[in-house]
Amino acid sequence: MAVVRDLRVLLRFSGFRRLLTVRLLSQSADGVFQVALAAYVVFSPEQQTSPVAIASAMAILLLPYSLLGPFAGVLLDRWKRRQVLLYGNLLRAVLATVTALLVLASVPLWLFYLAALSVTAVNRFVLAGLSAALPHVVDGERLVMANSLSPTAGTLAATAGGGLAFLVRIPAPRGTGSDAAVVLLGAGLYLLGALAALRIGRATLGPDATVRPPRLGTAVVEVTRGLVAGVRHLGERRGAARSLASMGVMRFCYGALTVMVLMLCRYAWDDGTGDTVASRTEIAGVALGGMTLLGLAVLISGVGFFVAAVLTPWAVRRTGRFGWIAVCSAGAALLVPALVLPFSPVPVLCAAFAVGLATQGAKISTDTIVQSSVDDDYRGRVFSLYDMLFNVAFVGAAGVAALMLPSDGRSATLTLMVTVLYAGVAVAMFHVKHADGHHGGQDGAISPGRPTTA
Structure with missing residues (x-):
């Protein structure tokens, strides 16, 4: 009940509602795409599934988060975050559509992996942009509440997207056609996420024009040093x-x-x-x-x-x-x-x-x-x-x-x-x-x- 009450408070902010809509559509598309990737790699009769293929698919899904995550903010501080949400989702819609075409063409698995890697790499910037934009759509008093509820809602949306993909994929005969249909479903949700981003003002989500970010090389070095300092602090x-x-x-x-x-x-x-x-x-x-x-x-x-x-x-x-x-x-x-x-x-x-x-x-x-x-x-x-x-x-x-x-x-x-x-x-x-x-x-x-x- 407390969660419902907090969510009602946050939904009074129109900017938060619009940003949350983008998050829910984007992350539900992520859930659909992840299930589509697993279904194609593991369950397509055309693929000779092996543990190595599964390990490769997991690396594609997760390593971009691991390697790009700490450095995503370096670029986000230079780009309008609303544009990141708009063009990031548009790019993923296009890449997912290309991935579906590759599935239909039964291309070599490495080429499919390359297309899937492109989709998941862009995802890191979209998620970081969603988090960085939150202070611009709620006041400081409710920021902790928003930081708690918004990612949780996104996780639930990803789970729901995965469930939707299972519902689409399970009844269909096995083969590239059903796998491509699930990928296209994800592409459609990415497109809806991009359209939802258009409802947010171009300069609404920052970064503030008065703050000049450090040079790119300097920022990357600072992030690396910060991670090393974090390791030392953990020690x-x-x-x-x-x-x-x-x-x-x-x-x-x-x-x-x-x-x-x-x-x-x-x-x-x-x-x-x-x-x-x-x-x-x-x-x-x-x-x-x-x-x-x-x-x-x-x-x-x-x-x-x-x-x-x-x-x-x-x-x-x-x-x-x-x-x-x-x-x-x-x-x-x-x-x-x-x-x-x-x-x-x-x-x-x-x-x-x-x-x-x-x-x-x-x-x-x-x-x-x-x-x-x-x-x-x-x-x-x-x-x-x-x-x-x-x-x-x-x-x-x-x-x-x-x-x-x-x-x-x-x-x-x-x-x-x-x-x-x-x-x-x-x-x-x-x-x-x-x-x-x-x-x-x-x-x-x-x-x-x-x-x-x-």
């Missing part, structure tokens, strides 16, 4: 550094299991044709194809994220922040081998919920530890490093999984490796919690601050 904040390390390991485990589930859905639970009921897995008497099972896994994992958001404040009050990370990782260490090793759909779907809850619960605690223990002057730089770690760990996990997984995705070795990593995080965090208690640390409740997303 002086052992609790934050250890929580970030634990989150990186848990994100690695999540990424490795994600690739495994993709391969199971593609080969172990579906023969890859999807044309007959015989090719599908039955759950409770209902025949489900691999694409449907993947959609269920994503949905159930998302439910785990939501439950973690509800449960974590209560749990942290009883276990402490480090203690809750330990509990989450210990729970994953116990449940992953028990549920995954049979390599059956229902237990693996249950594991998706458990892993989603554990990963998001630990992330919320880690966010709060970083917020409370890092000096405000360094907080932005540390969170930039955090985002880079979060994405690089996921991509690195996909690479390791590509080396370890067989073609059908059934790998006891990978499952046991992930179990050992979860157990190691649990032991380390229990040790940190014990040491923190002896030294009078503030391992307390969740504080409000930076919004947490999957």
